[in-house]
Amino acid sequence: MDFLELAKSRRSIRSYKPTPVEGKKILYCLEAARWAPSSMNSQPWEFIVVTDLELRRKLAEVHRWGRHMAEAAVVIIALANMDRATGYWQQDMGAAIQNLLLAAHAQGLGTCWIGVSESPFEEKFKELLRVPDKYRVVAAITLGYPAESPSKTRRSLEEIAHWERFGEKKASL
Template sequence: MDALELIKGRRSIRRYRPEPVERDKVIYCLEAARWAPSAGNRQPWEFIVVTEPETRKRLAEVHRWGRHMAEAPVVVVALADPSRDPSYWQQDLGAAIQNLMLAAYSQGLGTCWIGVSGNPEYEEKFREILGVPSHLRVVAAITLGYPAEAPSKDRRPLDEIVHWERYGRRQ
């Protein structure tokens, strides 16, 4: 599968089959995240892999839009160390998470990106549940598992979103 097919095929999955995800597939996804680009190669990321059902349930209870964390066999929580890159850690984590999600799809797994850092209450509760030190930011939770659904995905056409040379100039 070429890169564009991989990108176009990935979906946000919120329903998972109950079977566990093989550890080597989880490692494969984390390896892809580790190789994401980062500003100045500062690599401000760390990850917590959560497979314990009770912990996943507690995380799901905290986040209004993350109830499916209780059912997903794996939740990868992405952390950032802003001291490693105070200006670009958010972009760096975005690249790492995207790599993880594309790698998962290439392995037949589904994912869903659940933002955490935009809500101080969610971030603090995740920090408490997972024992995250105060110098790290809890950026996102990514559910991971075998999909039990195949949602559709629409996109705006290129001619609606692309400007050439300056805003408003269409090709």
């Protein structure tokens, strides 16, 4: 599958089959995240791979919109090491997480990116996962074999693309 097809066919999955995810597939996703671009090559990301059912259940209880963390075979917690971070750490983390999501999809896995940073859930996640103070818990990413195939809509290019100045449309390419 070419890149555009991969990007267009990825979905946020909230229902998973009870099938374990192979370790090599998890490592593939982490390797893809590791190669994301970052400001000044700061690479502020670190990840906690959570496979323990009881811990996944506790995380799901804490996060109001993350109930499916208990159902997914794996939850990957994306951390930002603030000692390594620049003023662009949020963009850096977004790039790493997107690489991870696409790598998972390329292997037939489903994911859902659940925001954690700057939420009422971040401190509880830090406590449950024993995360040191110098880190921010950016996201929890559920990972597993999808039990659903939701549809996805997107605004048209005409609605989102401006040429030369805001509001100007390109006649044709």
